[in-house]
Amino acid sequence: MTLPKDCFPTGMHWFPKTSTGGGAKKSASDVFVLTSTDGKFRLISRTGRIEKTVEAHKGAVLCGQWSPDGTALVTAGEDGQVKIWSRSGMLRSTLTQNSLPVYSVSWGPDADQVLFTNGKQLVLKPLQANAKPTMWKGSDGIILVVDWNPVNNLIISAGEDCRYRVWDTYGRMIYNSAAHDYPITSASWTPDGEMFAVGSFNTLRLCDRSGWSYALEKPNTGSIFSLAWSSDGTQVAGASGNGQVLIANVIERRLEWKNFEATVNASKQIIVKNVMNDTLEKLDFRDRIVKVSLSFNHLVVATSSQCYVYSSRNWNTPMIFDLKEGSVTLIKQAEKHFVMVDGGGVYVYSYDGRLVCSPRYQGMKADILNTQTISISNDTIAIRDKTDEKLIYVFDAQTGKIMGDGKPISHKLEVMEVALDQCGPTGERRLAIIDKNRDLHMTSVRVFGAERKSVKLGPMIHSMAWNDETNMLAGMTDGKILVWYYPNTVYVDKDLLTSTQYHRDSAEFGKSPQLLAFVGNHLILRRSEGSLVSTSISPYIAVLHDYVNGSRWEDAVRLCRFVKDDSLWSCLAAMAAYSKDLNTAEVAYAAIKEVNKVQFIMNIKDIPVKEARNAEMALLCGNPLDAEAILLQAGLIFRAIMLNIQLYNWDRALELAVKHKTHVDTVMGYRLKYLDRFDKKENNKRYLQYKDGIEVDWEKIESKIEMEYQKERERPSGGGSTTASSTNSRPTPSSRPTASQRS
Amino acid sequence: MADEALAKAGLHFDELNKIRVLEPEVAQQTSELKEDCKDFVEKIGDFQKIVGTFIEVVDNVATEVEKEKMKAIGARNLLKSIAKQRESHQQQLRALITEKKMQLERLRIQHDSLVKEESEQNDFIEQLILQK
Numbered sequence: 001m002t003l004p005k006d007c008f009p010t011g012m013h014w015f016p017k018t019s020t021g022g023g024a025k026k027s028a029s030d031v032f033v034l035t036s037t038d039g040k041f042r043l044i045s046r047t048g049r050i051e052k053t054v055e056a057h058k059g060a061v062l063c064g065q066w067s068p069d070g071t072a073l074v075t076a077g078e079d080g081q082v083k084i085w086s087r088s089g090m091l092r093s094t095l096t097q098n099s100l101p102v103y104s105v106s107w108g109p110d111a112d113q114v115l116f117t118n119g120k121q122l123v124l125k126p127l128q129a130n131a132k133p134t135m136w137k138g139s140d141g142i143i144l145v146v147d148w149n150p151v152n153n154l155i156i157s158a159g160e161d162c163r164y165r166v167w168d169t170y171g172r173m174i175y176n177s178a179a180h181d182y183p184i185t186s187a188s189w190t191p192d193g194e195m196f197a198v199g200s201f202n203t204l205r206l207c208d209r210s211g212w213s214y215a216l217e218k219p220n221t222g223s224i225f226s227l228a229w230s231s232d233g234t235q236v237a238g239a240s241g242n243g244q245v246l247i248a249n250v251i252e253r254r255l256e257w258k259n260f261e262a263t264v265n266a267s268k269q270i271i272v273k274n275v276m277n278d279t280l281e282k283l284d285f286r287d288r289i290v291k292v293s294l295s296f297n298h299l300v301v302a303t304s305s306q307c308y309v310y311s312s313r314n315w316n317t318p319m320i321f322d323l324k325e326g327s328v329t330l331i332k333q334a335e336k337h338f339v340m341v342d343g344g345g346v347y348v349y350s351y352d353g354r355l356v357c358s359p360r361y362q363g364m365k366a367d368i369l370n371t372q373t374i375s376i377s378n379d380t381i382a383i384r385d386k387t388d389e390k391l392i393y394v395f396d397a398q399t400g401k402i403m404g405d406g407k408p409i410s411h412k413l414e415v416m417e418v419a420l421d422q423c424g425p426t427g428e429r430r431l432a433i434i435d436k437n438r439d440l441h442m443t444s445v446r447v448f449g450a451e452r453k454s455v456k457l458g459p460m461i462h463s464m465a466w467n468d469e470t471n472m473l474a475g476m477t478d479g480k481i482l483v484w485y486y487p488n489t490v491y492v493d494k495d496l497l498t499s500t501q502y503h504r505d506s507a508e509f510g511k512s513p514q515l516l517a518f519v520g521n522h523l524i525l526r527r528s529e530g531s532l533v534s535t536s537i538s539p540y541i542a543v544l545h546d547y548v549n550g551s552r553w554e555d556a557v558r559l560c561r562f563v564k565d566d567s568l569w570s571c572l573a574a575m576a577a578y579s580k581d582l583n584t585a586e587v588a589y590a591a592i593k594e595v596n597k598v599q600f601i602m603n604i605k606d607i608p609v610k611e612a613r614n615a616e617m618a619l620l621c622g623n624p625l626d627a628e629a630i631l632l633q634a635g636l637i638f639r640a641i642m643l644n645i646q647l648y649n650w651d652r653a654l655e656l657a658v659k660h661k662t663h664v665d666t667v668m669g670y671r672l673k674y675l676d677r678f679d680k681k682e683n684n685k686r687y688l689q690y691k692d693g694i695e696v697d698w699e700k701i702e703s704k705i706e707m708e709y710q711k712e713r714e715r716p717s718g719g720g721s722t723t724a725s726s727t728n729s730r731p732t733p734s735s736r737p738t739a740s741q742r743s
Numbered sequence: 744m745a746d747e748a749l750a751k752a753g754l755h756f757d758e759l760n761k762i763r764v765l766e767p768e769v770a771q772q773t774s775e776l777k778e779d780c781k782d783f784v785e786k787i788g789d790f791q792k793i794v795g796t797f798i799e800v801v802d803n804v805a806t807e808v809e810k811e812k813m814k815a816i817g818a819r820n821l822l823k824s825i826a827k828q829r830e831s832h833q834q835q836l837r838a839l840i841t842e843k844k845m846q847l848e849r850l851r852i853q854h855d856s857l858v859k860e861e862s863e864q865n866d867f868i869e870q871l872i873l874q875k
Contacts, residue, residue, distance in 0.1 A: 531849035
């Protein structure tokens with residue numbers, strides 16, 4: 001096709017391929033916008049027909065971009081205006097009027113904000129008419145190019161001061177590059193937001209999302225004026241000053257896992273090196289390699305048409321299956337299967353190449369999922385919702401159905417990062433969440449009956465990772481690496497949380513390192529300048545986890561005695577308490593000198609009824625509500641009432657007593673005692689109401705209580721240690737350390 | 744006498760006793776002159792031919808010289824620009840070197856951390872051996 005004579009194009013942008021609106025994939029995606037120096041933009045179809053020419057700006061139109069959902073178009077011109085147009089090219093609004101030309105403009109992830117340049121400033125403006133724009137100085141020279149990635153929500157800017165910078169949406173600078181020799185004329189994110197390319201005079205640079213540079217290429221092309229990535233993020237095309245179009249492939253991606261190292265050394269070849277015996281395997285592919293993932297003894301390679309799954313035991317015969325859509329954006333592995341994300345959806349495959357399921361929820365946008373917003377474990381998949389960032393959808397990995405009642409997990413704040421633990425029984429799957437305030441929370445995935453509880457583990461966590469073999473959780477905070485040896489501790493005994501935590505100063509890893517993985521006993525970090533470093537934690541913890549998972553409590557105790565480490569003992573105490581193994585818990589608590597808890601456990605051991613023991617354990621874990629529920633379930637009304645009395649939860653005690661028509665006098669008696677002791681007057685309405693009708697006779701109460709304990713001992717389900725003295729088995733408030741938390 | 748009379752009338756006899764209007768000497772001179780002229784014309788023609796080839800040769804030389812001159816100028820310019828090219832090439836190489844250096848530094852740091860970890864693990868193993 002030929003353009004009109006006076007039309008000198010300045011830029012072009014294809015209509016986004018995956019526009020969710022409309023549903024029907026008609027020819028809507030076959031249009032691109034072409035901006036030109038004559039102040040017009042043209043909508044041109046794939047066949048080359050100019051569908052519409054629109055007079056847009058005075059002077060040249062410098063930049064035009066479709067919104068990610070395809071509903072709107074933004075243009076910026078030399079006249080300093082930024083205009084929003086409808087899909088068909090009708091003017092919707094003039095967003096701003098500046099005195100300087102706007103060189104570049106970019107949409108925000110939700111198509112409700114626009115970022116544009118204004119001289120040395122970057123301006124972020126919401127589409128609403130009255131909303132205030134956010135402005136900040138972005139450079140010492142004029143900014144020529146900006147790009148905003150919808151996946152990681154980061155902004156890159158570059159311009160005539162020869163530097164490129166990475167920003168977050170609050171305008172905080174994440175990276176500032178060294179000065180280049182020439183002004184930077186182009187910059188572009190990969191679709192998955194992992195990398196970006198920067199173009200300058202005779203220069204093409206590939207950078208990590210955190211800013212440091214992977215590679216530099218010096219093609220003899222003149223200035224690269226524009227860069228665009230292929231949808232799979234493996235190839236980049238550049239328009240260069242001498243009239244050439246250059247196309248570059250990303251190669252030399254390197255992955256490490258345990259003793260294997262995989263390098264993509266050409267666009268169709270991977271070399272796998274086994275460091276243990278220095279053997280090299282050359283894997284050749286028919287098509288271009290799009291994504292590679294190496295974990296859990298398997299190498300998963302997605303090419304533009306097929307997926308290859310290699311086992312680390314056998315590099316010769318991969319499992320091969322065809323892919324529906326070529327552009328795989330993400331692969332995440334778990335021990336038994338892996339999840340693959342492309343523009344169309346999320347798919348779970350087993351390592352023998354079988355499609356297990358494809359989880360889906362209403363309004364899912366698979367193309368913008370990234371490693372932070374999706375997590376997979378052997379039985380569960382968690383996906384953070386994009387439209388409401390507070391919601392996390394949890395799926396069963398076998399069936400692909402939304403777990404439980406079909407409702408997503410709802411967090412208090414916007415969720416930034418989700419991660420599922422990898423081991424342990426399905427019922428105890430835990431989900432770690434980092435929210436907008438960078439607080440780390442943990443919640444159980446499967447809850448039965450009870451309300452979902454989320455517990456805060458720590459504040460200011462920048463990144464986190466679960467261990468791949470045991471349920472340890474690692475997190476990075478300011479200047480510190482934290483490892484929770486046993487995160488379940490928060491459900492057992494919050495007091496132990498700090499002692500089961502491992503601190504380490506991260507100063508030796510430079511400023512704000514990033515946590516990449518937690519493999520075995522090794523933490524793999526990436527320093528801010530890009531180098532990978534690893535550090536190890538005590539190997540005993542993993543051994544302890546192993547023993548406990550196999551219920552080998554004696555071995556676990558022996559290990560702790562051998563190591564003589566308080567944090568190990570604390571872990572064991574928490575683990576034993578969680579598994580309700582009283583003997584071990586007693587030993588462990590004794591070792592960390594928690595006398596009150598030892599005493600409490602000794603008391604529990606004397607209780608003849610199993611349910612009551614469980615309830616007391618729940619109390620030890622600081623869950624009086626659970627304890628009560630257990631007791632009521634088992635029909636131990638008296639104990640439930642006593643529990644509430646001892647927690648000074650008077651209303652509930654009376655309510656239970658009245659409801660079950662027993663021990664109302666007991667409750668009244670204890671209430672009177674309490675009032676006497678604190679020299680208070682009865683002011684509780686319900687107690688006043690029942691006061692008159694009931695006579696408090698301590699002899700009668702004592703005998704009734706004695707009878708209850710007698711009955712308990714005679715229960716057939718007791719099945720445990722019965723002691724002679726019942727007074728001993730009666731829990732006293734003084735021996736209940738956690739009870740004080742509630743009252 | 745007769746000759747004289749004839750001479751007066753402008754008639755002469757030559758050696759072959761043919762009647763002539765011109766005097767025999769003059770006639771002889773004329774024919775000599777004619778011969779000479781012919782020679783002269785011939786010589787001039789030759790000369791012209793020689794000069795023509797000469798001019799041609801000189802012209803050829805001139806174009807050749809011109810070409811060489813242009814070549815020399817080009818070469819000189821090229822020489823000048825090569826220095827510049829060198830410089831830019833050097834600059835490019837320097838940039839590439841810096842890049843590689845950074846890469847090296849990254850790998851060095853990674854190596855250091857691995858070495859450190861190895862020594863930690865060796866310590867740990869030793870400790871285990873000693874304790875047993």
